[in-house]
Every structure is written in C-alpha cells, then in structure tokens.
Amino acid sequence: xxxxxxxxxxxxxxxxxxxxxxxxxxxxxxxxxxxxxxxxxxxxxxxxxxxxxxxxxxxxxxxxxxxxxxxxxxxxxxxxxxxxxxxxxxxxxxxxxxxxxxxxxxxxxxxxxxxxxxxxxxxxxxxxxxxxxxxxxxxxxxxxxxxx
Amino acid sequence: xxxxxxxxxxxxxxxxxxxxxxxxxxxxxxxxxxxxxxxxxxxxxxxxxxxxxxxxxxxxxxxxxxxxxxxxxxxxxxxxxxxxxxxxxxxxxxxxxxxxxxxxxxxxxxxxxxxxxxxxxxxxxxxxxxxxxxxxxxxxxxxxxxxx
DNA sequence: TATTGTTATACTCTATAACTATA
DNA sequence: TATAGTTATAGAGTATAACAATA
Numbered sequence: 001x002x003x004x005x006x007x008x009x010x011x012x013x014x015x016x017x018x019x020x021x022x023x024x025x026x027x028x029x030x031x032x033x034x035x036x037x038x039x040x041x042x043x044x045x046x047x048x049x050x051x052x053x054x055x056x057x058x059x060x061x062x063x064x065x066x067x068x069x070x071x072x073x074x075x076x077x078x079x080x081x082x083x084x085x086x087x088x089x090x091x092x093x094x095x096x097x098x099x100x101x102x103x104x105x106x107x108x109x110x111x112x113x114x115x116x117x118x119x120x121x122x123x124x125x126x127x128x129x130x131x132x133x134x135x136x137x138x139x140x141x142x143x144x145x146x147x148x
Numbered sequence: 149x150x151x152x153x154x155x156x157x158x159x160x161x162x163x164x165x166x167x168x169x170x171x172x173x174x175x176x177x178x179x180x181x182x183x184x185x186x187x188x189x190x191x192x193x194x195x196x197x198x199x200x201x202x203x204x205x206x207x208x209x210x211x212x213x214x215x216x217x218x219x220x221x222x223x224x225x226x227x228x229x230x231x232x233x234x235x236x237x238x239x240x241x242x243x244x245x246x247x248x249x250x251x252x253x254x255x256x257x258x259x260x261x262x263x264x265x266x267x268x269x270x271x272x273x274x275x276x277x278x279x280x281x282x283x284x285x286x287x288x289x290x291x292x293x294x295x296x
Numbered sequence: 297t298a299t300t301g302t303t304a305t306a307c308t309c310t311a312t313a314a315c316t317a318t319a
Numbered sequence: 320t321a322t323a324g325t326t327a328t329a330g331a332g333t334a335t336a337a338c339a340a341t342a
Contacts, residue, residue: 009194009259010296013266014172016285018187019294021169024162038332039166046157057300066334071302093300093341111157118161124291125284133284136277137164143272146167148158188309205323214311219325241318241323 024121031113035106036080040065044073045082045099045107050148053098055088062147082106172269179261183254184228188213192221193230193247193255198296201246203236210295230254 009015029039040063047062048054056074060067074097077083082103088094099107122130141147157163177187188211195210196202204222208215222245225231230251236242247255270278289295 006256007259007263008198008296009190009255009262010198011286012259012262013270013282013285014176014262015194016282016289016294017165017169017266017269018173018176019169020285020288020292021165021167021173023292023294025166025169028162028166040332042157046163050156050158055300067301068303068335069333072333091300091342095301107157108154111155111160114157114160114162115155118165121165121288121292122161124287129284129287132280134161134164136273136281136284137161137168138159139272139277140168140269141164144168144171144269146164146171148156186309203323215324216312216326217310220310239319239323243324 020121024117027117028110028114031117032110035109037106037110040069041073041077042107042110044070044077045103045110047147048083048097048099049104049107053086053096055094055096057094059097077103080106168269172265175265176258176262179265180258183257185254185258188217189221189225190255190258192218192225193251193258195295196231196245196247197252197255201234201244203242203244205242207245225251228254 025039028042032039032042043063044059047059051062054062056070057067059074060070063070074083074085074095078085080102081100083097084100086096086098088096122133125133173187176190180187180190191211192207195207199210202210204218205215207222208218211218222231222233222243226233228250229248231245232248234244234246236244270281273281
C-alpha cells in the first residue's frame with residue numbers, strides 16, 4: 001500500500017542524455033559529411049581552435065582518443081589543407097598541428113550547422129528555457145572538465 | 149569594429165549534448181557490464197517494460213535498429229532468461245517477446261545504476277536546477293517522439 | 297632507454313543482403 | 320508473392336601492439 005511507482009529507465013537523465021546525444025551527433029554527422037568531415041574531424045578542428053596549436057599526443061589526450069586515431073584524422077585534415085603539420089625544430093619527434101585559414105572557415109561552417117541543429121532540437125522550448133538548458137549543460141561540462 | 153566574437157563550436161548545444169551523451173553512455177555501459185548487459189540490451193528490456201510484449205519487428209522500429217540486431221540482442225536476453233520468445237499462434241512467423249520476472253529485476257537494477265550516474269553527473273547542480281534539466285530534456289524527448 | 301608518431305592488426309557495433317518459414 | 324525472422328557478410332569506427340625516428 002505504500003508502494004511507489006518506480007521510475008522507468010526511459011525517464012532517467014542518463015537514458016535521455018544518451019539518446020539525445022546520439023540523435024544530435026547523427027544529425028551533425030549528416031551535415032558535416034557535405035564538407036568531407038566526420039564529427040571527430042570537427043572535434044579536432046575545434047580543439048585546435050580552442051587551445052591553439054599542439055602536438056598530436058597532446059591532442060590525443062585532450063580528445064580522449066588513441067594517438068593512432070589522431071594520425072588518421074590529421075592525415076585527412078592535412079590532405080584537405082585544413083591543418084598544417086610542422087616539425088618542432090627543438091624536438092624533431094613532435095608534430096605541431098595548427099589550423100589553416102581554410103580550416104578556420106571550415107570550422108565556422110560546421111559551427112553554424114551545429115547551431116542550427118541545436119535550434120531545431122530545442123524548437124519546442126521558449127527562449128528562456130533554451131538559454132537555461134544551455135547554462136545547465138555548460139555547468140555540467142565545466143564540472144566534468146570538458147571544453148570549453 | 150562591429151565584429152562579434154563568434155560562438156565556439158564547443159559552446160554549441162549540439163557539441164555539449166553529444167559529448168555528455170557519449171560520456172554518460174560509456175559510464176552506463178561500464179555498470180551494466182557487471183550484469184552481462186550492453187546498453188542496447190537494457191534499451192530492449194526498457195522498451196518491453198514500457199510498451200508491453202511485442203514482435204521483433206515492432207521492437208526494431210521502436211528502437212530504431214535493424215531487425216537483425218534485435219535477433220542477436222534477443223538471443224542474448226533469452227539465454228539469460230530475461231525475456232521469453234513466444235510464437236504467435238495466429239501468425240506463426242511472429243515471435244512475441246516478453247519480459248520475465250528476472251528480466252524485470254535486471255531492468256530495475258540497471259535503472260538504479262542509471263539513476264545514480266545521473267545524480268553523479270549533476271552533482272554540481274542544486275535540486276531545482278537538476279529538476280529543471282530533467283524537465284527540459286523530457287520536453288525535447290517528447291517533441292522528438294522518443295520514449296517515454 | 298624513453299618518447300613521438302606511424303603502421304599493422306584486430307575488435308566492437310551495426311547494417312545490408314541473402315535465405316527460410318510461414319502467410 | 321509478401322512478410323517475420325534468421326544467418327552471412329561487410330563496413331565504420333576505434334583501439335592495441337609492433338615499429339621507426341629522435342631524444
């Protein structure tokens with residue numbers, strides 16, 4: 001008689017963030033495909049834009065991916081002239097990666113696509129709710145040590 | 149002189165939801181591994197709990213995955229006695245899947261793990277903010293036609 | 297000998313296509 | 320002939336481990 005209705009799995013924050021994160025990432029992938037980029041490529045451009053030029057190993061740690069993945073992502077971006085690889089003259093083992101102007105343009109286009117997708121996703125919210133959601137997500141990201 | 153600071157990619161709702169969704173899903177996968185379950189297995193249990201017994205094809209549509217994936221997920225859950233497969237006597241092509249009591253228990257354990265992970269993730273928010281975030285995500289999920 | 301980047305290989309997840317049985 | 324489920328195969332994405340160059 002004092003039983004309470006148990007919270008369904010689909011009502012957990014975990015489930016909803018997981019599903020919505022996958023949904024929006026899929027949609028972003030669709031859009032960035034037009035620029036010849038996977039989502040991880042865009043993540044790499046964004047990391048370089050946000051933290052400045054850095055070595056591949058630093059980038060791997062920042063992006064939380066294996067160093068071998070940075071190689072193939074960087075190969076692709078270098079092939080598109082979106083980044084430059086520069087041997088560090090002080091330590092010739094290190095490749096210093098930096099954005100080119102065209103990489104910066106590409107990132108701007110992808111950022112605009114992301115912005116539009118976010119607006120779509122939150123089109124059922126009013127402006128205050130949308131701003132509140134952004135603040136809450138930003139607070140969590142900050143607490144988790146994520147960029148930016 | 150009327151340049152405005154452009155919104156960085158990492159500040160978009162799209163990026164933050166994508167990253168946080170992947171993060172929480174990884175953490176959930178770690179926890180459910182102790183029960184012998186992948187996240188998609190839990191999704192299947194949750195779908196059956198939320199919408200009642202259904203055929204594999206219906207489940208594939210609801211979960212937005214290929215029918216062949218439903219086969220292997222169901223094989224695993226049936227092997228654990230978490231679900232039962234019952235041939236529909238009216239149409240012997242159809243397999244009616246339904247939760248067992250032990251499947252319901254398993255789902256309850258995974259739901260508790262998800263709840264705990266959600267609390268952790270939002271530990272930097274106060275109770276009002278947390279409730280607000282849940283409401284906003286629920287509103288978006290509803291608008292996108294997602295469960296529940 | 298340790299570190300950075302690279303290459304070779306393998307693993308996980310999932311979809312597509314071919315197939316079987318029922319309708 | 321069409322549909323539900325199954326099996327076989329393939330592809331995307333990513334990691335691990337072996338290797339090369341430099342320190």
